Amino acid sequence: MANQYEVLGKAPEVKDLQKLSGSNLHLQIKNLSAGYGKMEILHDFNLLVDKAQSLCLIGPNGAGKSTILHSIYGFTNIFSGQIEIDGKEITNLSPAEKLKSVGIAYILQDNSVFPDMTVEENLLMGGYIKDKTEESYQEAQKVLQKYERLNKRKNQPAKVLSGGERRLLEISRALVMRPSILLVDEPSIGLEPRYIEMVFEILEDLQKNEKKTIIMVEQNAKKGLEFADIGYVLVSGQTAIVGEGNDLLKNPDVGRLFLGG
Numbered sequence: 001m002a003n004q005y006e007v008l009g010k011a012p013e014v015k016d017l018q019k020l021s022g023s024n025l026h027l028q029i030k031n032l033s034a035g036y037g038k039m040e041i042l043h044d045f046n047l048l049v050d051k052a053q054s055l056c057l058i059g060p061n062g063a064g065k066s067t068i069l070h071s072i073y074g075f076t077n078i079f080s081g082q083i084e085i086d087g088k089e090i091t092n093l094s095p096a097e098k099l100k101s102v103g104i105a106y107i108l109q110d111n112s113v114f115p116d117m118t119v120e121e122n123l124l125m126g127g128y129i130k131d132k133t134e135e136s137y138q139e140a141q142k143v144l145q146k147y148e149r150l151n152k153r154k155n156q157p158a159k160v161l162s163g164g165e166r167r168l169l170e171i172s173r174a175l176v177m178r179p180s181i182l183l184v185d186e187p188s189i190g191l192e193p194r195y196i197e198m199v200f201e202i203l204e205d206l207q208k209n210e211k212k213t214i215i216m217v218e219q220n221a222k223k224g225l226e227f228a229d230i231g232y233v234l235v236s237g238q239t240a241i242v243g244e245g246n247d248l249l250k251n252p253d254v255g256r257l258f259l260g261g
């Protein structure tokens with residue numbers, strides 16, 4: 001089958017990526033080649049994102065979008081390249097160390113609440129890795145104060161939550177560790193439109209008011225690019241197009257391939 005993405009032309013260079021991030025660089029991926037077992041999925045991949053910036057990865061199924069999040073979090077085999085936070089190399093830290101000491105939280109693509117535990121217990125699970133349970137408890141209470149929808153149901157099993165409330169619980173459970181970076185895989189998947197709005201509003205609040213850095217993958221390219229400051233289009237493990245989210249929405253190639261236009 002002829003590759004419909006071949007027309008996209010020359011890959012952006014690191015200097016193009018630098019123009020999109022600002023002067024307050026938080027996470028940088030440098031020349032990363034990574035994959036599973038011996039199979040290389042990402043080839044010489046670069047990414048730059050500032051503190052309190054949001055970046056959305058779009059691209060066809062199997063392009064390697066989730067693999068980028070997996071690599072940042074420490075779930076892949078890294079063959080070469082580096083990942084840095086605030087200029088400090090973290091490439092080979094374990095996921096637990098990343099969550100605990102550098103503040104990277106990963107919100108999974110699939111439904112991951114514990115259905116028979118209460119909403120509050122689910123939140124406390126978010127802090128399981130913390131040494132001090134008291135701290136997790138305090139953070140969980142803050143989350144409950146912030147999100148009335150969860151607070152109302154804090155003593156009920158998570159299985160009674162609606163799809164949107166469940167997604168809210170998944171996101172807020174990650175907040176219990178007070179991460180500085182949120183990796184979010186497909187926040188809108190399986191949700192009705194009104195819940196999709198809610199999830200993006202929550203993410204916007206976390207970015208704007210709590211200064212979280214957000215790296216997301218979004219199959220709903222329109223929503224993802226409307227939300228994010230920066231968009232990267234990934235094809236076959238390499239970046240094909242980058243731009244400000246709003247500019248990519250107007251890019252004819254992006255429109256034709258990802259926005260159904």
Ligand SMILES: Nc1ncnc2c1ncn2[C@@H]1O[C@H](COP(=O)(O)OP(=O)(O)OP(=O)(O)O)[C@@H](O)[C@H]1O
Binds near residue numbers: 059064
């Ligand atoms: N755990 C794994 N072990 C082996 N191969 C994997 C694993 N996870 C993903 N892959 C392979 O890596 C490639 C990239 O997958 P990835 O999940 O990163 O794609 P994606 O862009 O997120 O796609 P989608 O839009 O379908 O979620 C695919 O060929 C996939 O089969």
Ligand SMILES: [Mg+2]
Binds near residue numbers: 109185
């Ligand atoms: Mg994926």
